[in-house]
Amino acid sequence: MSAVSEIHLAVALDGAGGHPVAWREPGDRPAELFTARHWAGVVAEAEAGLLDFVSFDDALALQSASPGGQDERTDRVRGRLDAVLTAARVAPLTRHIGLVPAVTATHTEPFHVSKAVATLDHVSRGRAGLDVRISGLPHEERHFGRRTAPLQEDELHEEAADHVEVVRRLWDSWEDDAEIRDVATGRFVDRHKLHYIDFEGRHFSVRGPSITPRPPQGQPVVTVRATDSA
Template sequence: MGDTADDGLRLAIALDGTGWHPASWRVPGARARELLTAGYWVDVVREAAEGLVDLVTIEDSLGLQADGRRDPGERTDRVRGRLDAVLVASRVAPLVPHVGLVPTAVTTHTEPFHLSKAIATLDYVSEGRAGVQVQVSGREDEAELVGRRPVLPVADLFEEAADWVEVVRRLWDSWEDDAEIRDAATGRFVDRDKLHYIDFHGRFFSVRGPSITPRPPQGQPVVAALAPADVAFELVGRCADLGFVTPRTTSDIPGILAPIRAAQETAGRAAEPLPVLGDVLVVLADDARAAADRLARLDELAGEPLHSDALVFAGAPVELADLLIEWRRAGLAGARLRPATIADDLPAITRQLVPELQRRGAYRTAHPSPASWSATLRGRLGADRPANRYATAGGAR
């Protein structure tokens, strides 16, 4: 499709409420009272876009936010409740240009047909900047809220997620690009021969199709997944366009990338770009000691030390730049940064870290041209617009 993004460092920002530290809602400037307003999310994503990042992800869940160790209903000192991530992204999209928008979808309890048209709609609203982060749920409280079935074994959850992605991708392809004729003179709005039944029959889903939404601007919006463990490495390599991983040290990176690349090759996708970003939860200050003090104050407010599946980095932006460049040299495409507090760490990323990376020649100095393919999320990740599988197959319905 022409010009795609270069092979430089890629950055994403993971947005979750007022930040990833459980005490983030209590710091000055947190805007906790505005969490359920559109204005808050527009402002936050706009700040991220000022940092020229490739994309933001927006966290979501079907149950109350949990800390992984206690019943979420027991805690009253944490943020509880959230807006729907897909709807937030759709509200933000027309108001904040350039940045990719990747809301989370809990595949375990969400029908792929419903989310396929929601993400396709987001792709239209954002003019080609949409993606979806697939997430499985093994939480009993979420299973009970939905009431479909008991919790599945972990391996089955990821198998179901792979099927979910396959159904969604087929639905996005169920309209050929030129299926809409819109010929008022002949009275033909669509060419019915270019709408296709997907006829997916699997262990977890049976979906006939076609979608009710025409093929999205990107053809296939970006599918992303977090891979903190082996079973998720396979999911990323098998069917994702973008992976997030959680190395604790640079030496962890080869061992993380190897199974992802092996799964990618097994799935026949070795020639496809599949950037993998390392997740880092960041606490930034002028120097390492000041950052450690900030983290200690946040922990004191929370009443316990911060726990995270990702590396917790407390230091200066210049030191974080060192780490990101080191990770890039070790084979990652870049990083997804989780601000400990949106109020303090997001501006530190956009106004201090990014300029530092630019000074080193490691990061772009402008967004891609809006008229170019590189302005789409797939383009920013170095991917072309994929051919429609049904048109390539000769159009058989």
């Protein structure tokens, strides 16, 4: 057996925690679950514990114990903040820890995702990541009304792959030295170093370039959860 040369430690953040009744613990301050103070506190604790990164869970529907998302239980946390916006809020309050918000590629335009994560990378000075999710649930489909029926699983994976490809190309659509910022000459950007991506696929047709300058990392980390079928 070969030795593992490097291990990265992280924590997945979702509501009050993984246990369904964790929100009732006095220390979790249930009244603050949807406040910036709560999220800043848990991320600061993770950073103080020297973890490499945190992920922020997200989805396109309320949490549910039922596959159809229809259970009527009132004793569980329901509702969550937007993962990317939450990560952006806590970014200036941290220094070293990576910030990896979840984004559901299904129903979400890659152009918007690329600029949101690029913005997070700028705000955090190179600590952003992207946790890609897919969704084939009919009740989530009905939030958008763009399709008459959900995609099959293989199509969902194909769409997600195209989604990530578009996002990555948009991050690369600005060259590293595209920004000049020369006050003396009045030139802020070298237009020749911004490039169309001209992506044509089954699910997306995106010309580009991005309207957000290249992320400090160039290519922020893209992840999927090991528990996901993706």
